[in-house]
Amino acid sequence: MLNIRQARIEDICVLKKLQFQLTEYHKANLPDDFLSPEEIEQKIDLHKIIESESSIFLVAESNGHLVGFVFGELWVRKSWTLKQRKIASIEQIVVDSCFRSQGVGLALIEAFEERAISNGGEELFLEVYSFNESALGLYRKAGIAPKILIGQKALS
Template sequence: MGANGAADLTIRTARQQDGPELARLDRVSWSWLSDVVPQPGPDAELFDERRPPEHFLVAESAGRIVGYVHQGPATPLASNRHIRQIQGFVVDPEARGRGIGKALIEAACDRARADGIRRMTLRVLAHNAPARRLYERCGFEVAGVLPEEFWLDGAYVDDVWMGRWL
């Protein structure tokens, strides 16, 4: 990592026992800036049949989990198997600004490439400028915009589709 980054940052595949900590990160990171569903409750489960631990990469620093990225198939179709989609991404608010997000996104792209995936896609809310800047720094480009796709916190918000060739 850089001079102000987490020198001890480790990125690994999630384990079943990480579920409660990742769910906690979801709760403390929740915001209408990045989320389209209400804040998860204290008993919310993160892992399920559609989101198994092996679809998650977690970032650890100083012995604690500081973020995760969830990637999965863009659709269940065999004809779309060459595409993977980032479907969840969180960095602990207390650990932001240290390069952890970029490291997680790059690790997800590296994992997908190693799995033979050709393209990584994601969706981001148009008003989430910090996330959009991060994705652009990681090589993602806007592929399309769904105008006023969501009504969030009293305003219509565009849904921006982004992608990157691997």
């Protein structure tokens, strides 16, 4: 049975292992863009993210084992041209490779949305690399449609 709950400090060791899976996947596809797992560990303060008032950090448990997580934050979009809205931004979603295609990712997104709405969120925002076909499929299932295209070019 799948259970979605708030992340806790004692989850950090397993969260780092899940993060490593995602980092390896990204580095395999864009080796020049992504930091090593060790560099990421030095930059990301999971304690701070878990305890932050503006963060939403949820984990998925299956039979008492962590099998995925999603984290993001709420922020107010302020723009010269766009309407001001409270945005719920997914920064990262990871599902253990052994549990993919079993509804874990969708359950995490739905729980993230519920938490965001209960905290005044009006719109969901996330970024995904174009090579990540499995994530693109998950987001389509969750009703998340492409709205903004971001280009990238190396300047030499």
